[in-house]
Amino acid sequence: xxxxxxxxxxxxxxxxxIKVLVISAVVPTTxxxxxxxxxxxxxxxxxxxxxxxxxxxxxxxxxxxxxxxxLQKEDIAPNGADLWVxxxxxxxxxxxxxxxxxTLPASMHLVVADLDVGVFFVLAVASLSVIGVLMxxxxxxxxxxxxxxLRAAGQLIAYELPMVLAVIGVVIQAxxxxxxxxxxxxxNGSIFGxxxxxxxxxxxxxxxxxxxxxxxxxxxxxxxxxxxxAESEIVSGYQVEYTGFRFLIxxxxxxxxxxxxAGIAAVLFLGGWAVPWLPTESDWYYxxxxxxxxxxxxxxxxxxxxxxxxxxxxxxxxxxxLAWKVLIPLALVNIVVTAxxxxxx
Amino acid sequence: MLALLVxxxxxxxxxxxxxxVGALRxxxxxxxxxxxxxxxxVLAGAAAQxxxxxxxxxxxxxxxxxxxxxxxxxxxxxxxxxxxxGTDEDLDNKNSAKFIGGGVAVxxxxxxxxxxxxxxxxxxxGNLMVQRTSEVSxxxxxxxxxxxxxxxxxxxxxxxxxxxxxxxx
Numbered sequence: 001x002x003x004x005x006x007x008x009x010x011x012x013x014x015x016x017x018i019k020v021l022v023i024s025a026v027v028p029t030t031x032x033x034x035x036x037x038x039x040x041x042x043x044x045x046x047x048x049x050x051x052x053x054x055x056x057x058x059x060x061x062x063x064x065x066x067x068x069x070x071l072q073k074e075d076i077a078p079n080g081a082d083l084w085v086x087x088x089x090x091x092x093x094x095x096x097x098x099x100x101x102x103t104l105p106a107s108m109h110l111v112v113a114d115l116d117v118g119v120f121f122v123l124a125v126a127s128l129s130v131i132g133v134l135m136x137x138x139x140x141x142x143x144x145x146x147x148x149x150l151r152a153a154g155q156l157i158a159y160e161l162p163m164v165l166a167v168i169g170v171v172i173q174a175x176x177x178x179x180x181x182x183x184x185x186x187x188n189g190s191i192f193g194x195x196x197x198x199x200x201x202x203x204x205x206x207x208x209x210x211x212x213x214x215x216x217x218x219x220x221x222x223x224x225x226x227x228x229x230a231e232s233e234i235v236s237g238y239q240v241e242y243t244g245f246r247f248l249i250x251x252x253x254x255x256x257x258x259x260x261x262a263g264i265a266a267v268l269f270l271g272g273w274a275v276p277w278l279p280t281e282s283d284w285y286y287x288x289x290x291x292x293x294x295x296x297x298x299x300x301x302x303x304x305x306x307x308x309x310x311x312x313x314x315x316x317x318x319x320x321x322l323a324w325k326v327l328i329p330l331a332l333v334n335i336v337v338t339a340x341x342x343x344x345x
Numbered sequence: 346m347l348a349l350l351v352x353x354x355x356x357x358x359x360x361x362x363x364x365x366v367g368a369l370r371x372x373x374x375x376x377x378x379x380x381x382x383x384x385x386x387v388l389a390g391a392a393a394q395x396x397x398x399x400x401x402x403x404x405x406x407x408x409x410x411x412x413x414x415x416x417x418x419x420x421x422x423x424x425x426x427x428x429x430x431g432t433d434e435d436l437d438n439k440n441s442a443k444f445i446g447g448g449v450a451v452x453x454x455x456x457x458x459x460x461x462x463x464x465x466x467x468x469x470x471g472n473l474m475v476q477r478t479s480e481v482s483x484x485x486x487x488x489x490x491x492x493x494x495x496x497x498x499x500x501x502x503x504x505x506x507x508x509x510x511x512x513x514x
Contacts, residue, residue: 117402
């Protein structure tokens with residue numbers, strides 16, 4: 001079975017077609033899994049209630065039912081809206097998410113494109129969703145939308161920097177920006193000669209991991225960083241005028257982005273698709289790689305959503321000063337220390 | 346090899362045409378927001394051209410800096426000041442300004458076209474290898490170290506200047 005997978009080498013057009021189909025199937029599936037497991041079930045349990053019970057066994061199909069409900073709703077645009085921009089905006093956000101999945105490796109060869117610029121590509125593409133958010137907020141011709149978009153832009157610019165700086169520590173330690181290269185560097189490394197668990201970078205880059213997760217939380221505009229969509233202040237910010245499947249696209253993009261960022265965090269800090277006791281060249285990773293990566297993604301997502309369900313919202317000035325006065329200086333210190341240790345050791 | 350070059354050429358002309366249309370719309374658009382969005386198309390086209398030239402790092406930097414930061418700042422600024430939808434008829438320059446702008450554009454086209462043709466002569470791009478990021482960093486921190494440092498000092502000066510202008514106290 002694994003050997004059969006290893007010897008599968010389709011022509012270029014077929015492999016491209018397969019990659020496109022797989023990505024377009026994986027993105028909604030992952031969004032559905034995260035929404036179902038965390039938003040509905042875990043959140044309910046953390047708040048001592050049952051959550052959805054009716055659709056499917058123990059309510060597990062509730063989100064699917066909600067998705068179908070969104071699809072059949074009318075596609076409404078406000079009267080003064082800039083129609084063209086209004087309709088394209090959710091697609092821009094979704095496109096940024098789709099492109100993020102391109103570099104996420106599920107094993108040595110199960111990756112759409114293992115770019116040499118790997119992490120850098122991820123960070124660059126992640127910053128594109130802001131354009132979609134600003135388009136949505138402006139074109140809705142509503143003051144709540146505009147406020148939400150302005151808050152989103154300020155927040156996403158502020159948290160882009162700590163995210164980039166947190167990743168640099170990992171890149172210095174691994175000596176490469178390729179995501180597969182980082183996975184290999186962690187799993188073929190050793191701690192003072194002991195290679196029992198490889199060398200997952202969370203041990204040395206814990207500060208980087210913390211900053212990265214905080215910045216991801218802010219990029220996803222999830223509580224406690226949900227100023228742009230704060231429903232009790234500006235009724236949902238830039239999404240307020242969207243209905244039906246366009247709202248569904250925003251929802252899908254948010255959760256799919258949460259999944260892919262958890263995946264990037266798993267690759268950067270937890271050793272990605274590999275397990276320490278199996279050599280990274282093993283053919284078993286054609287089957288095992290995606291499963292291991294999925295397990296690690298669920299662990300990281302649990303942390304992200306745990307914080308989301310637990311903490312109240314920041315105030316706008318607290319949010320900005322946390323990014324500029326705490327996270328960025330910490331990340332810079334982390335880079336300096338990592339670089340010095342890299343040269344000394 | 347030849348097939349790849351043909352495909353590259355076709356892609357180049359398609360992207361270039363899109364960029365030209367986008368650039369024209371940036372200056373003729375009657376809505377400031379739309380103009381900024383057309384500019385997104387032009388800058389993304391430039392990134393795509395870098396990818397065709399097999400320099401991934403430069404292309405990704407273009408996306409991160411221009412699309413992710415500068416355009417967002419443009420949109421942010423426009424939305425803070427004049428965020429109305431619909432067209433804006435007085436969004437135009439005087440005729441004299443148009444002529445000066447056109448003259449500068451023609452001058453730039455001549456200068457850059459000449460320097461490109463003079464610089465490369467008949468050199469053909471043979472086997473284009475994807476430029477490794479490590480090669481880029483090696484050349485920046487060895488061959489081009491002094492220009493790089495001068496540029497960083499220039500940027501630092503601009504940064505301090507901006508802060509001084511913004512702070513009134």
